[in-house]
Amino acid sequence: MTTLLVLLSLTVGVYLVAVLEAWTTNGHFRIAAPLCSALALLGRESIVPRKADRIFFEAAPILLLTSALLGAAVIPLAPALIVTDLATGALFLNAALAYVLVALLMAGWGPDGAYAMVGGWRFLGQVIAYAMLIVMPIMAVAMRAESLLTTEIVASQAGLWNILYQPLGFVLFFAAAMALAFVPPFDLPTAQGELAGGVEGEYTGVRLAVFRLGRMVLILTLAAATVTFYLGGWQGPLLPPWAWSAIKTLAVAATMLLAGRMMPRIREAHLLAWGWKLGIPLALLNIFLVGVLVLVLP
Amino acid sequence: MISAQGLFIAFFGLAAVCFGVAVFRTSSMVRSALALLFSQTAIGAMFLSMQAEFLGVLQIMMMATEMSIMAIFMVMFMMDPGGLGKMEMTHQKGLSLISGSIAFMAAVAVAVFVDWGPGGASPPDAARQTRELGIELLGRSMLIFETAGITILTAMIAATAVAIQPLKRSGDR
Amino acid sequence: MSIELLSALVTGAALFGVGVYGALSQTNLVMIMMGVELMLAGALVNLVAFWRFLHPDTPAGQMFVLIVMTVMAVEMAVGFGVAIARFRARGSVEMEEASELKG
């Protein structure tokens, strides 16, 4: 029963995110925009490149969608509204999201296209850059909650949201999340200007639709995760828990989509350099600080 | 007679082995790398089915990134990563086949003939497991874990040192 | 001697066998490393099986799995270091050409 509820709320969430994404990309708010584009995509002819690696070509969008959904499984939208409350929930989220990389690799290698391949390997380089940056803040959050259970983490933020408790961790996590969801300025795999759609370039028709859906779910999951770890999840004064989590998630998603629009696309080498030389030391520092805070504050 | 767990283990084990075999049978390098990836994931799933939750999740997470790196290295180093030229990449197949099967049979023999003693009780739930593992790691086996950490560090440094292009000092040549 | 343990051990053995086959039969260094990875994975499976079916209560078993994972990581790192150096020096990592100690 709860899974059904979660699924329902997810679809609504995804639709809204799609609307937001359409709004941010082409500037005007049309509530039906995602529906129209989805229908248009479904109508189009689905083309398969001649020398494509069929298995990879077919599996890539599906894998993207499933990994995003699996990620969503451990996110508590409300005190009881969670698919499975794994003991290592936070880690599981990360493990699930790791397969986004695999999906994009397969999408890049499958169609046997130069731009697609370059896009795919670019995303690998990008992942290597921020992979650690996602795990370490989550660890800091788990330290505060002394457990990997996502519900525990939300409960631990009752007094003080983690965004205030460990702001450094929040900033790093938020940037890593944007990179993982390859929204601009981190949209290296589907760089419009350079790679003409990159990984998405070869896909048409249903596969493209699924691909885009997967991406929307991914953005939603990441936003929800940010909310769970740093913005106190479903906790909020007046409104019911699910309303708070919905509002917060949509807000985070919107900021994600809007935040990077103005910045130029970051080149991979810079991303790697900042990730390792700047990001990881800060993350370690953050863990250190959280450790001190946890020991000091009762 | 066989429990659900046994079924799951058998299923995932079979998947892991099939993907393992696929690794060496495909001529396309990326496909073999990803086959290895999915085989490792299947092994991670086996861990989960054996209620070693933390380990399973860890395995799945790690192997994803590792094997994709492996994939990129394959592409970098192999002559024909796409595997389109159907190049024969193996040698002394007979000997290796024999030794592989001997190894398998030896291991199975050991597994079957050795008396493993009484089966253990049911394992604690995941959270407590993770907690105990955490305490174990930073408690009794602190030293072992530290050395493991340092080894990985040195390995990384060594690998980069080996891989770095020797600096073309102006004095040379 | 439960069936589950047996099936796990058999899987481990199978993985080990495939790993040995791969390591011996492949000509490319990277493929040989994959063979070694498979062997280590076989070992992992056995370890977890032993922990689960023989001594589930002690965390030491799990700790050992972590150590083996580190080994896999180290093996990967050093392997690729050598591969890169070899590639830079010789232009290929085919093991049959690597029979000379010189250079």
Added chain:
Amino acid sequence: MSLIATTILAPLSAMVLILLLRRIPAALALTGAGIGLIASLGLLSGAFHATGEALMLPGLPGLPLRLAATPLTALLSSLVAVIGGLVLVYAVGYMSRDPERPRFFATMLLFVSAMQTLVLAGDWVLLLAAWELIGLCSYLLIGFWYRRPGVRAAATRAFLVTRSADLGLYLAVFILIASTGTSDIETTLNTGGSTAVVAALLLLVAVMGKSAQTPLHDWLQRAMAGPTPVSALLHSATLVAAGAILLIRTAPMLPPEALLMVGIVGGITTVVTGLIALGEGDLKRLLAASTSSQYGLMLVAVGAGVPLAALLHLIAHAAIKSSLFLGAGVFQHSRGSTLLAELGGVGRAKPRVFLGFVLSALALAGIPPLSGFFSKDAIIAATLASSNAPLLGPLAVAGTLLTGAYMARALRILWHGDGTTRKVAGLGWMGSGLAGLVALAAGLGSAFPAIESLLGARLPEGTLAQVLGLGAASGGLLLGWSVRGRRLLGPLWPWAQQGFAIAGGLDTWVVRPALAVARGCEGLERRLYDGVLATGRLGLGIGRAVRYSDEQGIDRLISALVRGTVDLGARARRLQSGLIHRELAITVVGTALIFATMLITLLAS
């Protein structure tokens, strides 16, 4: 300069001058001989006044060389000098047309000086040296015309026979010196006992060789191949005399047995050579045979114990025989050959030369007024007076008879018959030399009493001896003149022709065995040589075998070893091929083995 030195050195220096200048050899020779003659006559006069002269030369350590001019030696030296001078005068004419005169006169002078040293020698070493020298000169002079056939063989034969006989002299001298410790002849004479007997016998052997006694008489007839002056000087007066002189000087030392032996040898020789002379077909060979028989008579005299008689006969015979030889020389020049068959009637062609020849022949036979008669009677008297008269007496008489016979035969042949005589060149010189010698031969008889007083010894006299001697001589002459030699000898004629060679004579007895021995030695030597060669070849073979085995055996073994290790290395190398997959496979197999062994040990324990 002492007289002895001049007598020896004068002819020697003349010889040297001749060899250096190679000009006027005759003149130089005559001056040298003349000076030597004067010196020796001086020695003789010194001897008469009993002022003997002696010369000591530093010889071997402890054995100085002595030259002594005792009455006996002085007399002999003067004899040699006189006859030498006259023969040289004759030779000037004889050799007037011969191209190699310098060599002839040089050798003749060398011979004269050697003979002087022999005669004057006071010690054995010098005597020996001189003895060898005269042997050499005889060889050179006999072989003077070496291009003519048979001359070289004759010279070698003469030399070999005398040389082998000289061995006896060497042994005797060594024994004497060893026993007495000094080489002085006088002191060694008083050795006695067995050494004296042995020494005497050895001396006898030497004398038989030198004076051509019976077994060794053959070389003298062959020596006639040399020029006539040589025969006249050497082979009648001086060289052959050396043997007799030796016996006369060592007579005091000779023990009775030795004397008997000497007498017997002498007697046999007189008879045998007398018969040979009767049977000879060549005038010079006839005279040579007669020389041997006369020296046989002298030995008989020494054997009879009266060396003085032998000395006198020696002196007389020297003069007579050299004049006969010179006469024969003239006949040879006139008929171009010395064969009696060729010389028939040459006497009538050369009446003056023939007159001298007849005078000398009669003197030799022993007709009273001439010198031969006195010496031959002395010998016959000595034999009759000696202890073993019945043995020596008849021999001596027979000898005298034979002498008379063959001389008459010669005169007969020279007188009857006829032939073309050629003009003889250089007859003047030859005639004067011949005349001098004939006068000497005839007149010596009167000088004998003076010699006896010089030597202080008395000759045995005996009317029986004189009668016997005269009878034998005249009988022989009549016999020789009337009966032809062939019928005289009768059955002995062919045998005499060959010189009474007993079963092949010297050749079969000496030469053939010697050659056989030589061939035997040569065969032995060749076999030895082959043996050595064989051993050498064997050694080489062994060496080659060792090398072969070494190379094939050991080297091959070593190389096999090397190849073995190399192969092993190659095989082992395959294990270390450096190929990664191969090494991985090996590690897998290794671990499997280790695993298996562990398993087995576990299961077993």
